[in-house]
Amino acid sequence: MDDLPYDITWSTFTSGPPQIEALNAGQIDFPVTGNTPPFVGGLTKTKVVSAYSNEAKGDxxxxxxxxxxxxxxxxxxxxxxxxxxxxxxxxxxxxxxxxxxxxxxxxxxxxxxxxxxxxxxxxxxxxxxxxxxxxxxxxxxxxxxxxxAEGVSNGYGFGVASDAALADDPRAEAINDLLEGIERAYQWTNDTPEKWEKIFAQETGTPANPARPNGDRFPK
Structure with missing residues (x-):
């Protein structure tokens, strides 16, 4: 996401429900959440635009x-x-x-x-x-x-965008860029786990081994 022709403002949330609240309030344009928040958070004027699957081993x-x-x-x-x-x-x-x-x-x-x-x-x-x-x-x-959660919960994740952002061509293009970047990032994570765990540990201040992919278990 370097050298982009636009600026991105990143916001950190502790879980999916506060993300959905911020999305409904127009404070953010796009979050990625787990499988439950989009359905219990009362989404308004929004659309699910991406989905991510794993076997729920980490839940x-x-x-x-x-x-x-x-x-x-x-x-x-x-x-x-x-x-x-x-x-x-x-x-x-x-x-x-x-x-x-x-x-x-x-x-x-x-x-x-x-x-x-x-x-x-x-x-x-x-x-x-x-x-x-x-x-x-x-x-x-x-x-x-x-x-x-294996065999009980599907472990899906969803990317959700506001209708206002999708109707605005520059923001819609930026969301599309981000979705492509997320896809590349997940693939890179699986292809280069040693590099990923070092970066994750550095960014979060946690030990490297929790970031080590175990099958489909990567941070979400």
Whole structure:
């Protein structure tokens, strides 16, 4: 995305739902989110313009190494941290329904990933539903996946653009450039994982190994 004939303003968000809120409010033109936010966030005057697929290996419900939880059924009466309206929230609900556990029987703490991480590591919650790269970073620190979304949730991601941006030729062209850049970037990530993990670690201040692609597990 270097040497472009236009400027890009990058905005950082903690999860998909705040992105959708900003999109609806006209504060951004284009986000990429997980599979749940575009459908529960009340999209208005927007269109899904791209889709990304993986096997959901990086979407997981995490527990501490010494936890007495051994199945999703064991989450009944326990506390779980998750970002409201995120793909992890959708995954958690699907797993509970599949296990025959009422959502109301679980103490769900709606926290963004950074707060969830702190609550999980300090023992304030019993489990944490989250996605990569948070999953991989937590595993490096000793967290254990109770269950992943494979075979339960589709793991899709979606790029969403506002109608106003799509109707404006310069912005629409910029979005198209970005979509092509994302495609090239994912391919480059898979082709050169050693270079990717170093860049990811440098940009995020995290260890390199959580960024290491494992099959289709790359940060999203």
């Amino acid at each position: 997981a419900i995490l527990i501490p190494q010494d936890s007495d939880i051994s199945s999703v059924q064991d989450l009944k009466g326990k506390s779980v941290a998750v970002a409201r309206g995120s793909s992890a929230h959708g995954h958690l609900v699907l797993q509970l329904e599949r296990a025959g556990v009422n959502v109301s029987d679980v103490d769900i703490n709606f926290l963004q990933p950074s707060d969830s991480k702190s609550a999980f590591e300090s023992g304030q919650v019993d489990a944490w539903a989250v996605w990569d790269p948070y999953t991989a970073i937590a595993e490096v620190s000793g967290a254990v996946p109770l269950i992943t």
